[in-house]
Amino acid sequence: MATILYARVSTAEQTLDHQRTQAEAAGFRFDHVLSDHGVSGVSTRLAERPEGRRLFDLLRSGDTLVVRWINRLGRNYDDITETIREFMRRGVIIRTVISNLTFDGATKDPMQRAVRDALIAFMAASAQAEAEATKEAQRAGIEHAKANGEYRGRKPSFNRKQLATVQNLIGQSVSVIARESGLSRQTVYRIQSDPVAAAAALTTWESSPG
Known part of the structure; x- marks a missing residue:
C-alpha cells in the first residue's frame, strides 16, 4: 500500500x-x-x-x-x-x-x-466559488486599470537576464534551459513560443512607474 x-x-x-x-x-x-x-x-x-x-x-x-x-x-x-x-x-x-x-x-x-x-x-x-470570485476580482481590477490607462498586463515571471539566457540556449533541451535560467519549464515554453511578446512584456513593466 x-x-x-x-x-x-x-x-x-x-x-x-x-x-x-x-x-x-x-x-x-x-x-x-x-x-x-x-x-x-x-x-x-x-x-x-x-x-x-x-x-x-x-x-x-x-x-x-x-x-x-x-x-x-x-x-x-x-x-x-x-x-x-x-x-x-x-x-x-x-x-x-x-x-x-x-x-x-x-x-x-x-x-x-x-x-x-x-x-x-x-x-x-x-473551491469553485473561490476561483470564480478571484477571477471576477481580477477582471474588475483590470477594467479599472484600463479605464485609468494603468493596465500593463500580468507581470512577467522572468527578468531580462533570464530572458537572455533562454534566448542564448536555443537548441538545448527545455530541462537544461530551465535549470540554467532558474525558470520553470512552463515559463521556458511560454518564452520560446513567443519571444517577441515576452520581450515586449518586460519592456512594458520596466518603462512604467510602480
Whole structure:
C-alpha cells in the first residue's frame, strides 16, 4: 500500500516544496510525489493533466492520496466530486494536510456516508466559488486599470537576464534551459513560443512607474 502526495502549482507564488514541507510537517511520509506545474484547476480536469493522468494509473486499493487541500485536485465542482468518488470506489483513501480530513469509500454507515458526501460537496463548491470570485476580482481590477490607462498586463515571471539566457540556449533541451535560467519549464515554453511578446512584456513593466 502506497502513500502518494499530489500537488498542483498554478502560479509563480506557489511551490511544490512548500506543499511537500507542509505535508511532512503534518506527519505524512510518501512513496511517490506527483505535481503539475502552471496548470489551472478551473479549466483543466485532473485526468487531463500530465501527472494527474499518472495519478489515475498509480492509485490502487489500499493506497492513500494526500493533498494539501481539495482545491489542489481542481477548482471545478463536478471534476472534484467525480474524481474523489472514483478514487473511493477504487478503495483509495484521500487525506488533506489542512484540517487533517479523511475520505474513505469503505464507510458503510449511511449517516457517516451522508456526512462525508456533504462535506465533499461543500468543499468542492467552495473551491469553485473561490476561483470564480478571484477571477471576477481580477477582471474588475483590470477594467479599472484600463479605464485609468494603468493596465500593463500580468507581470512577467522572468527578468531580462533570464530572458537572455533562454534566448542564448536555443537548441538545448527545455530541462537544461530551465535549470540554467532558474525558470520553470512552463515559463521556458511560454518564452520560446513567443519571444517577441515576452520581450515586449518586460519592456512594458520596466518603462512604467510602480
